[in-house]
Amino acid sequence: MTSTVKSPETHPLTWRIRNNEAVLDIKAYEALEGYAGLRKALKEMSPADITQVVKDSNLKGRGGAGFPAGVKWSLVPMGPDAPKQKYLVCNADEMEPGTFKDRLLMETLPHQLIEAMILVGYALQVSKAYIFLRGEYVLAAERLNKALADARAAGYLGENILGTGWGMELYVHTGAGRYICGEETALINSLEGRRANPRAKPPFPQIAGLWGKPTVVNNVETLSNVPQIILRGAEWYKNLSQGKSKDAGTKLYGMSGRTKRTGVWELPLGTSAREILEEHAGGMKDGYKLKCWLPGGASTDFLMPEHLDLAMDYETIGKAGSRMGTGLMMVVDDKHNLLSVVRNLEEFFARESCGWCTPCRDGLPWTVKLLRAIEKGEGQSGDIETLEQMTRLLGPGKTFCAHAPGAMEPLQSALKYFRNEFESGIKQV
Amino acid sequence: MSTANSNRSKASIIVSDRSEGFSLSVEIRDEILHEMSHYDDARAATIEALKIVQKHHGWVPDGACGAIGEILGIPGSDIEGVATFYNLIFRRPVGKYVIKVCDSIGCFLNGYEDVKAGLIQKLNIQPGQTTPDGRFTLLPICCLGACDKAPVLMINDDTHFNVDPSRLDALLEQYK
Numbered sequence: 001m002t003s004t005v006k007s008p009e010t011h012p013l014t015w016r017i018r019n020n021e022a023v024l025d026i027k028a029y030e031a032l033e034g035y036a037g038l039r040k041a042l043k044e045m046s047p048a049d050i051t052q053v054v055k056d057s058n059l060k061g062r063g064g065a066g067f068p069a070g071v072k073w074s075l076v077p078m079g080p081d082a083p084k085q086k087y088l089v090c091n092a093d094e095m096e097p098g099t100f101k102d103r104l105l106m107e108t109l110p111h112q113l114i115e116a117m118i119l120v121g122y123a124l125q126v127s128k129a130y131i132f133l134r135g136e137y138v139l140a141a142e143r144l145n146k147a148l149a150d151a152r153a154a155g156y157l158g159e160n161i162l163g164t165g166w167g168m169e170l171y172v173h174t175g176a177g178r179y180i181c182g183e184e185t186a187l188i189n190s191l192e193g194r195r196a197n198p199r200a201k202p203p204f205p206q207i208a209g210l211w212g213k214p215t216v217v218n219n220v221e222t223l224s225n226v227p228q229i230i231l232r233g234a235e236w237y238k239n240l241s242q243g244k245s246k247d248a249g250t251k252l253y254g255m256s257g258r259t260k261r262t263g264v265w266e267l268p269l270g271t272s273a274r275e276i277l278e279e280h281a282g283g284m285k286d287g288y289k290l291k292c293w294l295p296g297g298a299s300t301d302f303l304m305p306e307h308l309d310l311a312m313d314y315e316t317i318g319k320a321g322s323r324m325g326t327g328l329m330m331v332v333d334d335k336h337n338l339l340s341v342v343r344n345l346e347e348f349f350a351r352e353s354c355g356w357c358t359p360c361r362d363g364l365p366w367t368v369k370l371l372r373a374i375e376k377g378e379g380q381s382g383d384i385e386t387l388e389q390m391t392r393l394l395g396p397g398k399t400f401c402a403h404a405p406g407a408m409e410p411l412q413s414a415l416k417y418f419r420n421e422f423e424s425g426i427k428q429v
Numbered sequence: 430m431s432t433a434n435s436n437r438s439k440a441s442i443i444v445s446d447r448s449e450g451f452s453l454s455v456e457i458r459d460e461i462l463h464e465m466s467h468y469d470d471a472r473a474a475t476i477e478a479l480k481i482v483q484k485h486h487g488w489v490p491d492g493a494c495g496a497i498g499e500i501l502g503i504p505g506s507d508i509e510g511v512a513t514f515y516n517l518i519f520r521r522p523v524g525k526y527v528i529k530v531c532d533s534i535g536c537f538l539n540g541y542e543d544v545k546a547g548l549i550q551k552l553n554i555q556p557g558q559t560t561p562d563g564r565f566t567l568l569p570i571c572c573l574g575a576c577d578k579a580p581v582l583m584i585n586d587d588t589h590f591n592v593d594p595s596r597l598d599a600l601l602e603q604y605k
Contacts, residue, residue: 085469097533097572128469135480135517136529136573138586171467176476176515179571193475193501195514211470254577256535262577298534298572330535330576344537348571354514 006266008033012228012240013221013250014266017108023143026150029111035156037227038119042164045230047078050123054226056234058248063091063182063219064297064325066314069226075206076124076214087215088121088129089191090223093175093182095134097298097348099326101252101264102220106133106140109224110147114170116223118156119230121168124216129170132187135177144172179352183401184217185209186354197356198401221252245270245313253312255281257331258288264328270316274308276329288333292417296325298345299406301413302332321413338418339425342411343371349407360404363394367411374425384422388415451492453500457481461500471501475511479518488519516570524559524566526604529583532569535576543594544580551597564604 006015016024016032026034041050055070076086090113094102106113113131121129133141148170151157159167173191175181181190185199188210209215229237238248247269253276254264260282267276273295277283284290292302295312301322303310310316317324332341350364367390370383391412394404415422453461464477478497482489489512495505512518519527530536530545549555552565559566573581578590584604592600 094574095572098535098576099572100574100576103574134574136570136583136588138588169467173467173473174477174480175517176480177517177570178515190476191473192470193472193511195511256576256579257538264577294534328576330538332538336538341534341538344532345534348533352571 008228009232009236010240011250011266012232012237013105013112013224013252016112017104021104021108023108024111026111026147026154029109033231034111035115035227037230038115038122038156039162041119041122041230042162042166047123047125050119050230053234054123054229057229057237058234059222059225059229059237060247060314061219062221062225062251062326064096064299064323066324069218069222072206072218073120073124073216075204076216077207078125082125083213084127085211085213086124086126087210087213088117088124088126089187089210089215089217090117090129090131091182091184091187091217091219092131092133092137092140093187094137094220095179095182096296096326097345098256098294098330099254099297099328100256101254101326101328103137103140104252104264105220105224106137107143110140110144111151112224112227113144113220114147114151114156116226117170118151118161118168119226120216120218120223121170122161122166124214125166126168126216129168130173130191131170132181132191133172133174134181135175137174141172141174148172178354179348180354180401180403183403186401187217188215195354197354198403200400225249241269241313244268244272245311246315247313251312251327253280254328255331256328257293258285258333258335259283259331260285270311270313272309273303273312273329276312277308277331284331284333288335291332291334291336292338293332294325294330294410295322296327296329298348299323299402299409300325301409302338302417303413304417322409337375338414338421339371339375342414343368343375345410346371346407349403353403357400359394359399360407363390363404364407366390367394367407374422377425377427379422379426381426383426384415384419387411387422391415451490451496453482453493453496454485457485458500461497465501472503472507474501475503475508476515476518479508479512479515483519487525488522516568522559522563524563526564526584527566527568529568529570529573530556531571531573531579531581533572535572536580539576539579540594541580544582544592544597547594547597551601565601 008015051073059069060066117129180186181196183198186196190196205215240249250266251269256262265280290305346368350368353360355361391408394408396405460481461478464474465471482493494508498505498508556567575581580592
């Protein structure tokens with residue numbers, strides 16, 4: 001990879017990360033503009049100003065759905081008649097297969113996330129905030145808790161933050177497994193100490209979320225952008241994507257699979273998939289050819305080598321029939337049969353279904369059963385048509401949440417691009 | 430990070446009775462009360478409470494659900510419903526070390542099957558089982574968020590990256 005000098009102007013999320021990826025303690029963080037965004041906001045800005053700046057910056061949710069963060073916040077009741085209890089929750093339940101960006105942010109820059117959450121907490125006037133962290137991220141939990149204790153001691157948390165008379169508390173809440181906890185309303189149920197079944201929407205969490213109170217749930221990467229947006233302004237943030245995309249800012253892109261290099265890179269939003277693969281990941285490993293790729297997690301549609309020149313942004317990838325998702329690409333090489341790849345993906349979704357609604361609970365195991373049979377060469381005539389029917393019956397609007405529709409994305413695209421591999425698994429009578 | 434450490438504290442052994450009486454140690458009770466203080470509703474400490482019991486006891490027996498419910502002021506059956514939902518809460522005894530092998534797509538594309546087959550052969554157990562000496566339990570787990578360093582597995586709280594199927598003996602040796 002070409003070595004670039006990282007500065008806050010060009011790499012607002014990762015410029016502080018050291019080469020060895022060591023954690024920055026509070027002193028090191030403060031020495032590098034740490035908590036400057038929070039200080040500026042508390043001193044010079046009203047809560048409404050902050051929401052407006054973030055709205056103007058066009059920061060979109062980095063957890064996969066891409067909803068504009070400022071718009072989400074603007075639905076929260078504000079002012080003297082708003083409920084006293086309001087909550088901010090960070091979705092740190094990073095469990096989308098292929099995704100490993102939030103881990104990096106939390107393990108190296110816990111204070112960046114904490115600063116962002118206090119800042120957003122002030123913008124929404126919340127009483128408490130939680131980081132919903134997946135249970136397996138043991139190191140992140142340790143570092144976040146240490147950083148929280150240091151932030152508390154430094155007066156960034158508690159009753160009277162930096163002498164403003166306003167205060168909030170922030171806690172780490174660790175989970176105990178289950179992918180579905182990443183779904184916003186399932187996450188809220190889990191945080192309340194319940195089974196992680198999703199809730200019906202509306203009401204949206206901004207109106208009635210945690211314990212029935214207004215609640216905003218944002219992803220780690222989304223939140224981590226906020227302090228620099230406040231410091232440097234909406235215009236600066238919009239220009240970060242360098243005209244590569246209508247979308248603003250930088251994005252943590254990444255690569256896994258059989259490429260020469262793997263990892264996470266902060267790049268202008270809208271960087272092409274080809275640049276990520278060829279320049280940053282160094283291309284495929286010798287002896288392996290690119291067969292297809294997932295743009296951003298297990299619940300996104302496969303794209304083909306001819307799609308590599310597309311900009312990795314929400315709209316462009318959407319138009320190509322997939323979703324940018326989390327933005328961490330995964331390549332499938334030519335040594336793999338797509339049937340076994342899709343079977344593995346559907347096994348994951350079937351196991352992780354919460355069981356709440358019938359299409360998902362019954363449809364996903366049925367899908368796995370069909371795929372296993374076809375993989376063994378024991379598929380019956382009509383099985384491919386049944387799988388196609390599944391992609392409709394488990395698709396958007398047919399289920400309680402986005403879990404099953406997400407599961408259908410890799411399946412429907414595999415059927416579209418690699419139907420011959422499926423057909424070869426059907427028993428000839 | 431690859432230091433071997435068990436979460437189990439030997440200091441607080443819980444007296445467990447299969448039928449009813451399951452009492453939580455003072456230490457566990459205090460830890461649960463501390464977690465409760467973080468929330469505006471006691472129920473929210475359910476998962477933390479289950480994890481605290483598991484940290485000290487290794488797994489969560491039936492009686493513990495009722496005992497946690499008493500502290501939180503909610504029915505034990507609610508605790509039970511939560512305990513059975515989450516895969517990191519164990520409702521049966523497990524080995525001293527729980528090996529969680531990622532079987533999601535990132536590892537699948539990078540040699541997970543060799544790691545799994547190697548562990549099954551070396552430990553002579555299937556996923557979901559515990560070795561007769563009580564040392565290891567083998568479980569599948571979904572994506573551990575380190576696909577750039579696949580294949581990945583966890584042993585108790587330690588995450589191991591770029592696991593080499595030909596060096597499993599050396600890995601297991603760290604956990605005695």
